[in-house]
Amino acid sequence: MISSARAEIITIGDEILFGQIVDTNTQWIGTQLTDIGIRPVRKTSVGDQRQDILDAFKQASERVNVVIVTGGLGPTRDDITKHTFCEYFGTELEINQEALALVTEFFAKRGRTMTELNIQQAALPKNCTYIPNLWGTAPGMWFEKDGVIYVSLPGVPFEMKNLMEFEILPRLKARFSTHIIQHKQIRTIGIGESFLAEKIAAWEDALPEHIKLAYLPHFGQVKLRLTGTGTDQAVLDSELNAQVALVLPLIEEYVFGFDSDELETIIGTLLMQNNATVGTAESCTGGYVANQITSVSGSSRYYEGSVVSYSNAVKMSVLGVSPATLEAFGAVSEQTAREMAEGARRVLNTTFAISTTGIAGPDGGTPEKPVGTVWIACATPEETFTQLLTLRNNRKINIELTCSYALNLLRKSILKATLAVKG
Structure with a gap:
């Protein structure tokens, strides 16, 4: 079991770069990875260009040992992720019979006729591990190369989230022995980021090495996010709560809530x-x-x-x-x-x-x-x-x-x- 896990999230699609859709997948995936102790260190967005995707894969492999890829798995010509994976891993596409059976069942239940493009949804790189998608037609794929895990997921949020929750996260948890990553947020309003930093400078300097502080300003508010890393959930929660208790007297007049409070x-x-x-x-x-x-x-x-x-x-x-x-x-x-x-x-x-x-x-x-x-x-x-x-x-x-x-x-x-x- 590997003890250190760092992840990069890659989104593929011109529509994201052109601003035609908002990338909510990355935010959700980052939260889920953090919850199981895998630290996201970078997110990358690339368009539907073969070389850009290949470069993104190579660069990510030099930084992390988990690469999560979303998008580009549709049946049309502009969806080139599977072909690019084949080139990257030195393989070719073949019809996966399990995937074909699932796609066929998907269309039969809806009384729809499959086209050749739909059948090609079941064409997967030979050396991938097939991840069944019970919520759509684009299968997930799992690859391993030189100690790096690559996971390819559909870009449709509903399908991606279900595949992550029921298939990918359990596999990653089984593979890595990770530390717990825990967040605690203090929500403030009515004080600017720099003034807030001055008020709590001594407290921040005294934070333990395994607890980090981030300032997150947004529309007149500043979130103070404490992120602790450890091996014992109860101990980590206690340490974070103790730090909150220490800083509150310094800024109490500006604090209106914690964590998800609005x-x-x-x-x-x-x-x-x-x-x-x-x-x-x-x-x-x-x-x-x-x-x-x-x-x-x-x-x-x-x-x-x-x-x-x-x-x-x-x-x-x-x-x-x-x-x-x-x-x-x-x-x-x-x-x-x-x-x-x-x-x-x-x-x-x-x-x-x-x-x-x-x-x-x-x-x-x-x-x-x-x-x-x-x-x-x-x-x-x-x-x-x-x-x-x-x-x-x-x-x-x-x-x-x-x-x-x-x-x-x-x-x-x-x-x-x-x-x-x-x-």
């Missing part, structure tokens, strides 16, 4: 725990905040509704924003955000309400209020909190950042209101 799920939990409700009043985000809140199953238990008050007329007629406020301060102002949130709380009859108003861009800014100027507010039973955001010159990013910060303002407002009640 702001919208955390908020939902807080609202249900306090038997509270929320509504939204949105201008520059156009309903995106409502979309995020309602993306959580069961959100109808605490979310009442939204007013997308894109125009000043709706701000005044529905939310009750004062014409004098708009005249004196404008739609993008602390005063307007405050009145929008308070109006939404009143109209929707909720415990809390959040509002957004700003200049998402790319145009519409002024010297006094440039693109990216956004005000958010959260109205509670006791008071209304406001926050000024100075964002970027990108409409999509500004909308997503505003949503993230607005949800966080709601989270902090709920916690403050809860503490006030308990106090």
